[in-house]
Amino acid sequence: MKIADIKYFGNEEHKIIMGDAVISLEEIEDYSIDLIFADPPYNIGKNFNGYKDKWSKDADYIEWCYKWLLLCIKKLKPNGTFYVMTSTQFMPFFDIYLRENIHILSRIVWYYDSSGVQAKKYFGSLYEPILFCVKDKDSYTFNAKDILIEAKTGAKRKLIDYRKNPPQVYNSEKLPGNVWEFPRVRYRMEEYENHPTQKPVTLLERIIKVSSNKGDLVLDLFSGTFTTSFVAKQLGRRSIGIELQEDYVKIGLRRLEIQNEYNGETLVKELRSFEEPLIEQESKLALF
Numbered sequence: 162m163k164i165a166d167i168k169y170f171g172n173e174e175h176k177i178i179m180g181d182a183v184i185s186l187e188e189i190e191d192y193s194i195d196l197i198f199a200d201p202p203y204n205i206g207k208n209f210n211g212y213k214d215k216w217s218k219d220a221d222y223i224e225w226c227y228k229w230l231l232l233c234i235k236k237l238k239p240n241g242t243f244y245v246m247t248s249t250q251f252m253p254f255f256d257i258y259l260r261e262n263i264h265i266l267s268r269i270v271w272y273y274d275s276s277g278v279q280a281k282k283y284f285g286s287l288y289e290p291i292l293f294c295v296k297d298k299d300s301y302t303f304n305a306k307d308i309l310i311e312a313k314t315g316a317k318r319k320l321i322d323y324r325k326n327p328p329q330v331y332n333s334e335k336l337p338g339n340v341w342e343f344p345r346v347r348y349r350m351e352e353y354e355n356h357p358t359q360k361p362v363t364l365l366e367r368i369i370k371v372s373s374n375k376g377d378l379v380l381d382l383f384s385g386t387f388t389t390s391f392v393a394k395q396l397g398r399r400s401i402g403i404e405l406q407e408d409y410v411k412i413g414l415r416r417l418e419i420q421n422e423y424n425g426e427t428l429v430k431e432l433r434s435f436e437e438p439l440i441e442q443e444s445k446l447a448l449f
């Protein structure tokens with residue numbers, strides 16, 4: 162794909178770039194982004210609309226990742242923040258590479274329960290790693306008060322800390338640690354889109370709330386269903402979303418309400434099987 166193949170959509174506040182991440186990133190101004198979230202293909206053979214997420218050699222995948230990881234750092238403002246995900250298998254390579262180029266402040270585990278992952282002869286994977294990195298460890302956005310969660314000792318068990326004078330009830334809220342539990346996006350959930358690795362709104366809410374302020378510019382270079390841009394918009398941030406596949410760009414155009422029509426096609430959310438009118442379900446059944 163060449164630069165000529167890149168297509169731009171949207172407005173000053175929310176932009177969608179249809180194109181390859183590396184080529185599109187090069188077109189973005191250096192030091193212009195407040196927060197980057199990168200959720201690349203994991204090189205584990207997922208099917209993205211017919212495009213297989215598997216490089217012929219692991220070394221090729223890693224070399225490709227190093228290219229966009231470095232570009233992301235270049236695009237971040239001096240006080241910017243970078244969150245990056247990949248599979249558990251490849252995260253060690255990211256970690257070692259990034260330590261040389263940016264400050265890694267937290268190694269986050271996004272944990273979920275799943276009845277679907279049922280390995281029989283090894284321990285099934287129930288988490289995905291996320292690195293939280295900042296360019297300047299002495300100056301970065303961290304809105305701790307916006308992401309507080311319930312602290313059970315104070316809120317539920319109502320325990321009193323007698324070491325304090327006078328004794329005090331424990332705090333009822335606290336900052337989350339580095340193990341985050343959010344359910345994965347399932348077919349029946351309202352936010353579900355037709356994509357194999359859609360990230361939940363709750364996960365992006367935590368990241369965007371804590372690591373950016375209203376009006377900040379948030380970039381996602383592998384947008385998929387455009388969860389990052391969607392949440393950024395809801396929270397009053399600006400966004401740039403890059404995505405290679407046209408079908409996913411159409412999801413973004415609709416989700417961000419940038420346009421409701423694409424090349425003559427009306428963009429509407431696909432009905433899930435249980436949402437189809439009864440009459441259609443009955444006529445499908447009649448075919449069998």
Ligand SMILES: C[S@@+](CC[C@H](N)C(=O)[O-])C[C@H]1O[C@@H](n2cnc3c(N)ncnc32)[C@H](O)[C@@H]1O
Nearest residue numbers: 181182200202358359360383384385386388405
């Ligand atoms: C793991 S998914 C991202 C899912 C996204 N976070 C979400 O919430 O929907 C990775 C995405 O990267 C896209 N992709 C793969 N190679 C790309 C490339 N070279 N440039 C831009 N996007 C690419 C895939 O089409 C896929 O939608």
